[in-house]
Amino acid sequence: MDTDFATDHLLLSLDVEKLAADAVMHDKPDITAPRRAYTHTKKRAFAEFVECRRNGPLSWRCCGQTFIEPAVVHKHVARAHSVEIERRTSEALDRQLNLEKSGIAAEHQTEDEPEDMNAWMPDISHIPAEQLMEGDGEVLLYYCYCELTHPEPVCVWQRELCQMLHLTGKVRVATEGINGTVGGSLLGTRLYIRAMMSHPAFKHMSDDDFKRSEGGAHCFPELRVGVYREIVPMGVDPNVISHTLAGTHLDPEEFHREVQTLLTDEEAARDTVLLDCRNFYESRIGQFSSCLAPDIRKFSYFPDYVDQNLDLFRNKRVLMYCTGGIRCERGSAYLRSKDVCKEVLQLQGGIHKYLEHFPDGFYRGKLFVFDERYALAFNDDVISVCRYCGAPWDQYALCWPPVCCQLVLSCGSCRERGHTACCPTCQRKREARTHTSHTHSPDATHSTHSSDTTHTHREECECTDTRPRIPKDS
Template structure:
């Protein structure tokens, strides 16, 4: 059965002269097309994950590509039964993905882009190391077989790990990958800046690899930043690599602890989920603010007071961002 909605994942490094003005223009476009999701606008470009009805998504992509600044956007499109978001947020920030590498421009220099097939053909060679540039909670639930992973809580910690990587892998061809490709743009550029000579990146990331190469040798699920939390990628040789936080059995069922003060985001098997009523521990189960558990471990953020037009009448000179 055809699913009526699409989920779009995309980014584009392309200069935007007035990010705040474009933020408002883009916000209005999303409202017109009934799109929901999260979009970051910066003077270096755009980064977004949005959902909408198929026809609305088609109009959205056509409108974006008709703008010369964003003609090169590579949309990753996935079918869905419903919206993957409940709100629309279009925000301006200093970077479209927070790295702290403000001086790095992927349009000037970045790693060689590999198609999913090229990545698949190279990844197991002896002179190659496959590097996951994502955060620990992302690669804990899924990563490429034999990939090097980093103990980082967020991407802005990546530069701190490069010295250690250089000691071990400076003579290797480094193949970087992430969810949709955006982190690799700056990660691979920074590796080149720091003296690595042969740096590549998986174009379109794990998502595109799953779509075009069947996801072969990607073990576990891919963490995503929408209501789905984690998605299947591998249709060739799937496996589960993550373990239940409570009992240690194999599980890729990502859950937010029902205690909102804790809110730990970890794999918890269905059995332990019900036994702890959605909590990650006995202590959290007894917490007075614990949320009701419905078996999913996903808790929708409150939408009370949500206004998609909030902030449109700001004074330009105030510098306030919504």
């Protein structure tokens, strides 16, 4: 359901401070915003809180109760959640103040003027083109939540910037911000970071917001830049479940101490859930000790997974983690909206930042990445096995023959014997194709290269058809 809270006349007409006679009144936060801005922001925060409790056209679920009349749920929220509303209001006003200080207010004047993009382009007139394409390279992973009223010009700027610097990768732009992973030469990525932080929308980013790993432009087949509804595809309207509702951020040192306590203290273990927000093929090759790793195929299934497994999180402290932190921003917000957890905390910077500080810490195995490297190694542990022989193995390759986009854990010995498919159906197709190839060309040899470009971009095999979309964990 798409809701424009700024024009919801019912909610904006409410006096949210006087909905309930017995509501606890609080001192106003120390803000510099005019009273009108404060009132509007508080009404919006109130509306967002009410909307995230909706579980039907005229039904809301909050604090274990079901409400069917808007006025009743409004009074309940005003009475029982006034502290939370004030907190959200204060945070929203602080964000707006920071945006204005960093110059984003001027973005509305510049985004629509393409010629102004030159102000955010690096001067490379003195740099030979080969310097931008040769030498050591790296891959950057980053995201930034910020308000982009007009994401299309930002998308155009990103595409031209990456092309200028000979970078490949994927960049998602939306009204809620930007999310990207790009690869190129060390010079190219350094200029890219500098250009990013020169843009008025991203000035509050720091060098530490970009996670680095060895690689380069060859790690991606192409450059893909586009405008999307969400910068991370959870499948929930960002206006309903916003990243601003996210859990408490823990830096790697704090998260490390929390996991250590979880593993050594029995009471903490009973009270805490260590939740992996990634997909099953990511957690299969690397994860934190004693984590709960949902058997889901993509992040857009995560909300349904939470809904169907709420009892796992009821009255628990939840520690969440993902690759770089961005999925936890929306995932923790969704979990908090269910109002069942004691506390929701998340690893700031994700596994990537944690492993920079603790390569031999509590995360074991490889870190899956969404490029042609498939995984990064920070320690020597192998926690997964070959699907054919059961030998330790954690190097993914695409299913062969190229009839789907499933990833396969098949060791070198098994691949030499022709075991390269993700399921029996694909294996039979492989054998049929090999037989046909040998029949038509006696000298032909079958190939198992995962980079074959004839495969479709859909998962069309029994692996997907027989897998439960949303597993029920116990």
